[in-house]
Amino acid sequence: xxxxxxxxxxxxxxxxxxxxxxxxxxxxxxxxxxxxxxxxxxxxxxxxxxxxxxxxxxxxxxxxxxxxxxxxxxxxxxxxxxxxxxxxxxxxxxxxxxxxxxxxxxxxxxxxxxxxxxxxxxxxxxxxxxxxxxxxxxxxxxxxxxxxxxxxxxxxxxxxxxxxxxxxxxxxxxxxxxxxxxxxxxxxxxxxxxxxxxxxxxxxxxxxxxxxxxxxxxxxxxxxxxxxxxxxxxxxxxxxxxxxxxxxxxxxxxxxxxxxxxxxxxxxxxxxxxxxxxxxxxxxxxxxxxxxxxxxxxxxxxxxxxxxxxxxxxxxxxxxxxxxxxxxxxxxxxxxxxxxxxxxxxxxxxxxxxxxxxxxxxx
Numbered sequence: 001x002x003x004x005x006x007x008x009x010x011x012x013x014x015x016x017x018x019x020x021x022x023x024x025x026x027x028x029x030x031x032x033x034x035x036x037x038x039x040x041x042x043x044x045x046x047x048x049x050x051x052x053x054x055x056x057x058x059x060x061x062x063x064x065x066x067x068x069x070x071x072x073x074x075x076x077x078x079x080x081x082x083x084x085x086x087x088x089x090x091x092x093x094x095x096x097x098x099x100x101x102x103x104x105x106x107x108x109x110x111x112x113x114x115x116x117x118x119x120x121x122x123x124x125x126x127x128x129x130x131x132x133x134x135x136x137x138x139x140x141x142x143x144x145x146x147x148x149x150x151x152x153x154x155x156x157x158x159x160x161x162x163x164x165x166x167x168x169x170x171x172x173x174x175x176x177x178x179x180x181x182x183x184x185x186x187x188x189x190x191x192x193x194x195x196x197x198x199x200x201x202x203x204x205x206x207x208x209x210x211x212x213x214x215x216x217x218x219x220x221x222x223x224x225x226x227x228x229x230x231x232x233x234x235x236x237x238x239x240x241x242x243x244x245x246x247x248x249x250x251x252x253x254x255x256x257x258x259x260x261x262x263x264x265x266x267x268x269x270x271x272x273x274x275x276x277x278x279x280x281x282x283x284x285x286x287x288x289x290x291x292x293x294x295x296x297x298x299x300x301x302x303x304x305x306x307x308x309x310x311x312x313x314x315x316x317x318x319x320x321x322x323x324x325x326x327x328x329x330x331x332x333x334x335x336x337x338x339x340x341x342x343x344x345x346x347x348x349x350x351x352x353x354x355x356x357x358x359x360x361x362x363x
Contacts, residue, residue, distance in 0.1 A: 008159070011202055108223075121175055121218070131170055133173070138182075146188060147162045267313075272314050289301070
């Protein structure tokens, strides 16, 4: 291994200030004598049994020469593809204005699951021909996942930029999806959210944001957790972190007219022309959503779920019953049977074989 990898690896494991016991442990782990490592670190010694590690200019040049090697990521385009089924609604025009401005202006988008938050950001970037790098946040996401870290590559330990660094350097839109699932480890992005770039302490490199870089986060909550237990796993985000987002956009489900248009486009893409089914599905979902808002039920039908049903219609030979059943089987039996019964009342043309359980729920 070259010298920079040894120094960087030590910094990664123990930090910049290391002791003799740290070096002894490190030497045992890589099979090199402690004295050999101590000899290489003479210039770093700042006290008895203490070394303060930095990345010297010579080593920085070695790192830079390696990092400039052309990789598939350098030549890859991160511009999303346009989706012919996309129908704009809600906050789409505002999202597009923010992105097209080219200004750094972080946006937080909140709303119930399956209402097109992520899709809207993706399609705004597609229409504007802007690169977008999406990071799906989980409770396990940490600094290494976001900013990058050392990886074993062909027997050598080399640095690999994380998605945040790639977005910064490319001037891309960084989409932090499901941000409310994050732990406090997400705080490593504080300086990035301020538009100041980030210092990569493991390699001694400061990364400034290129022109056009911006951050958009999506969430089912407003970063305050979920009191009703509907979104299990969501967390209360640090107030200082949330304050870095100048605006919050509240995304609702599309209007019935828009939702019918969305479903009809999907109908066309799957080779079906049962447009009446689209209208019936939207009427059905509207009743369910209103009942949900009134507290009558604990589940609802999202726009995404309606799209699933329409796609299932194309797969199962325009069988409405089958398409609905396979797409709502995810719900508990009582809820599923209630939803089926409601639809059977709306669709008078439904086949008589559409049977429901005697265990009924009121709407």
